Amino acid sequence: MLYEIRRFFLARDVLEVETPLLGHCIGTDPQLAFFSTDYCSPPLQQTLFLQTSPEFAMKRLLAAGSGSIYQICKAFRNGESGRFHNPEFTLLEWYRVDFTLSQLMDEIDDLITVLFAGRMPLQATQRVSYQDVFYQYTGLNPLVFSYQEYCAYALAHEIPEAVSICGDDHPLWLDFIFSHKVQPFLGENALCMVYGYPACQSSLARINEYNSQITDRVEIFINGIELGNGFYELCDAIEQNRRFDDEIAIRQQRNLPVSIKDKHLIAALEAGLPECSGIAIGLDRLLMVLSKRDLIDDVLSFAIHRA
Amino acid sequence: MAVYSTNEFKAGLKVMLDNDPCAIIENEFVKPGKGQAFNRVKIRNLKTGRVIERTFKSGESLEGADVVDVAMQYLYNDGQFRHFMVPDTFEQYQTDEKVVGDAGKWLKDQDSCTVTLWNDSPLAVTPANFVELAIVETDPGVRGDTSGGGGKPATLETGAVVRVPLFVQQGEVIKVDTRTGEYISRVKE
Numbered sequence: 328m329l330y331e332i333r334r335f336f337l338a339r340d341v342l343e344v345e346t347p348l349l350g351h352c353i354g355t356d357p358q359l360a361f362f363s364t365d366y367c368s369p370p371l372q373q374t375l376f377l378q379t380s381p382e383f384a385m386k387r388l389l390a391a392g393s394g395s396i397y398q399i400c401k402a403f404r405n406g407e408s409g410r411f412h413n414p415e416f417t418l419l420e421w422y423r424v425d426f427t428l429s430q431l432m433d434e435i436d437d438l439i440t441v442l443f444a445g446r447m448p449l450q451a452t453q454r455v456s457y458q459d460v461f462y463q464y465t466g467l468n469p470l471v472f473s474y475q476e477y478c479a480y481a482l483a484h485e486i487p488e489a490v491s492i493c494g495d496d497h498p499l500w501l502d503f504i505f506s507h508k509v510q511p512f513l514g515e516n517a518l519c520m521v522y523g524y525p526a527c528q529s530s531l532a533r534i535n536e537y538n539s540q541i542t543d544r545v546e547i548f549i550n551g552i553e554l555g556n557g558f559y560e561l562c563d564a565i566e567q568n569r570r571f572d573d574e575i576a577i578r579q580q581r582n583l584p585v586s587i588k589d590k591h592l593i594a595a596l597e598a599g600l601p602e603c604s605g606i607a608i609g610l611d612r613l614l615m616v617l618s619k620r621d622l623i624d625d626v627l628s629f630a631i632h633r634a
Numbered sequence: 635m636a637v638y639s640t641n642e643f644k645a646g647l648k649v650m651l652d653n654d655p656c657a658i659i660e661n662e663f664v665k666p667g668k669g670q671a672f673n674r675v676k677i678r679n680l681k682t683g684r685v686i687e688r689t690f691k692s693g694e695s696l697e698g699a700d701v702v703d704v705a706m707q708y709l710y711n712d713g714q715f716r717h718f719m720v721p722d723t724f725e726q727y728q729t730d731e732k733v734v735g736d737a738g739k740w741l742k743d744q745d746s747c748t749v750t751l752w753n754d755s756p757l758a759v760t761p762a763n764f765v766e767l768a769i770v771e772t773d774p775g776v777r778g779d780t781s782g783g784g785g786k787p788a789t790l791e792t793g794a795v796v797r798v799p800l801f802v803q804q805g806e807v808i809k810v811d812t813r814t815g816e817y818i819s820r821v822k823e
Contacts, residue, residue, distance in 0.1 A: 358669055406641075406692075407671070409663025485687070492691050502669035507689065510666075530668045546667075556667045609667075 328442060328614060329399065332419060335438055341395045341421060346384030348401060349375045352589035354383070355574035356530065357581060360405035362414075376587075377403035380607055381420050382531070383592045386560070389422055389603060390595035397421035399610065411552065411612060413623050414631050422605035428543045428559040431604035432520050435547060435557070439518050446617055449549070450517035457523050458541070461501075464509045469525050470540045472497040477504070484508065498527045513548040521546050531570075532558035545606070549616050557606025564596035639695040640673040648680070648701040651688070655680045655699035655752045663692070680750065680757055683735075699752065703760075706749045708741045716741070718749050718756070729756040737761045739794035740812045761812045766821050767791050768807045772798065785817075 336343065353361045353376035362377040378384070380402050388396055402418045423431055436452050443449050461469040467480055477500050481489040486507060493500040513519040524544040526534055532544035543559035561567055571588045578586060614626040624630040638649060643661040650656070656677045665671035671692035678685045680701060706727070709717040715728040716738070727749060731738060733756050740761035741747060750758040772788035788798040788808075796810055798817045809818040 356668070358665075358671070407663070407665060409665075412663055412665060486689060488689055492689070499670055502666055503672065503689070506664050506666055506669070506672065507674070528668065553667060 328610070328617065331442055332399065332438070335441055336397050336421070339395075339434075341397050341423070342393065344385065344388060344393065344396045344398050345400070346381045346388070346398065348378050348381075348403075350378055350384070351375060352383070352587045352591070354379050355571050355578065355586045355588060357574055357577045357583060360407075361584070361586065362403050362405050363584070379404050380418065382605075382607070383589045385420060385422060385605070386600055387591055387595040389424065390598050390600045395421070395423045395426075395603075408631055410622055411615075413611065413627060415634070416623075417610040418607050419610050420605065420607040422560070422603050424601045424603045426604040428522065428545055428557070428604050431557055431559075431606060432522070432545055435520065435545075435555070435606060435608075436518060439547075439549075442613070443617065447619070448516075450515075452518045452520065453514065454520045454522065456541075457521050457525065460513070460521055461505065461509055464512060465504060467504070469501055469505075472500070480504070498525075501525060501528060510548065510553065511551040513551055515550060517549065519548045521548065530556075530558070531561050531567075533561050547606075547608070552612055552616060553609075554612050554616070555606050555608035557604065559604045560600065560602075562596060562600040562602065564593055567596050568593050636698045637695045638698055640675075640690050640692050643673065643675055643696075648699040649677075649696040650699045651677060651679075651696060654682075655701050655757065657701075659685065664689075665692070680752065683758075700754075701750060701752045701757065703748050703750050705746060708743065708745050708747055710743055716759075718747070718759075721746075727751075727756050729759065733757065734759045737812075739792055740765050740767075740810070742767060742792055763812060764809055764818065765812055766807055766809050767794070769798070769802065769804050772802065772804050774803070 333343065359379045361379050363374050364377065366373040366375045381398050381400050385396060385398060397420065399417065399419050401415055403415050405414060407414050423434065432454065458469055461467060465480060467476060474495060478490050481487055489503050493503055522545040523541040526540055526542050529542035529544060532542045535541045535543050545557045546553060547555045575586065575588060611623055611626050615623060618626060620626055638647060643658045645658055645660060647658045648655060649658065656679050658675060658677055660676040662674045664674050673690045673692055675688050675690060676685060677688055704720060706718040707721050709719050715730055716734055718727045737759040745762065745765060747762055748760040749756050767790040769788045770791050773786050785797045785799050787795050788802065789795050796815055796817050798808060802808060802820060807821040809821050811818055
């Protein structure tokens with residue numbers, strides 16, 4: 328699989344890069360917990376962080392004029408362990424300069440086709456908008472939050488606990504309903520790409536230029552398993568800085584460990600990140616699908632409890 | 635009682651949910667890459683035996699339930715209650731038919747079984763996997779019948795009805811698997 332990925336990008340003139348796993352800064356996303364470690368070089372003593380994704384470092388390379396790049400590396404997310412999660416895992420992350428999200432989706436499709444050819448036949452790729460697919464499985468509109476309608480749905484569909492867990496938190500409702508009632512049905516023996524996520528779930532994606540309710544973000548699924556997440560990347564330093572500050576505020580509210588905003592990234596965005604789209608794909612999960620395994624442990628040499 | 639967080643939910647853990655004692659069957663970590671982490675938990679209500687699915691926000695916790703399985707000896711049925719005794723301590727417990735449920739049809743006086751106690755009162759009774767019981771009523775078999783072929787119903791001394799091969803006679807003692815209700819073999823006295 329790794330060989331074919333490298334050959335795929337070599338043929339397309341995408342440069343393989345390597346960026347630090349250990350850094351001074353860390354993502355602010357309140358949903359991602361990080362590992363921190365102590366750097367000792369007396370008299371210097373510093374806290375360094377294991378990266379939750381190579382995204383920021385790779386964007387700095389892009390801003391420095393690297394052109395399209397890809398990386399296969401480890402990423403670390405604290406507390407994530409389960410059938411589909413291991414706190415240390417392998418990511419394939421790539422960025423394409425001057426690609427729109429739909430061009431990137433074409434390339435994702437090509438790569439998946441190459442990797443699955445001769446191993447596991449896939450049906451035709453599906454492309455659906457978040458709004459359509461959410462409505463199709465639930466009858467709800469994900470872009471407009473209606474507390475009554477969401478509650479009525481939860482009560483009628485055997486997830487009454489959603490009401491007390493989610494309250495009036497719209498993104499939380501979407502996470503709950505999508506992961507329980509939509510995602511399991513996505514991409515039966517096929518690649519399914521869901522695009523146009525609601526703006527409240529934008530993360531590092533750009534807001535769609537024609538519809539401010541949605542964001543240029545794509546997620547890919549096969550057999551109900553989330554494999555990757557891509558964006559038409561946010562290039563606006565001011566907007567990025569604002570989102571960092573918002574997320575840091577949320578971290579404070581929830582008493583989460585303090586994260587340090589990556590000033591280098593803001594500086595890189597200020598200097599000018601080229602228009603680009605990028606995606607990260609979990610290679611362990613991709614291997615699970617390819618080898619028809621139910622547990623991430625089955626495709627790792629040693630999962631965390633044995634590492 | 636101890637409190638357990640979603641990370642500690644393992645199969646077999648006994649917790650309190652909606653004021654009922656429950657056993658965790660399965661716990662799956664569900665987390666969208668960019669979203670909230672949940673735990674989708676399959677859980678059995680130990681009072682009703684019903685299995686439900688319930689989602690928790692990761693990090694939420696439940697109180698542990700004081701539920702223990704104790705090996706006991708079944709003593710007798712006084713018509714209203716069934717009586718059990720812990721062989722080591724001679725401590726006795728009584729339960730009604732609702733708690734005993736289906737296990738009742740396999741319980742013979744003096745047999746051993748497992749009684750599940752919640753806050754020291756019986757919650758459920760599980761018979762031994764294999765019990766040996768005498769047949770009190772069955773049609774007479776025909777000479778020459780072997781173990782092949784259909785079989786016939788036989789009523790046992792505890793009231794249970796099981797299918798037995800045609801050659802098995804009234805008055806004989808047979809071994810039965812209580813989990814499936816199936817005949818295993820005859821027992822030589």
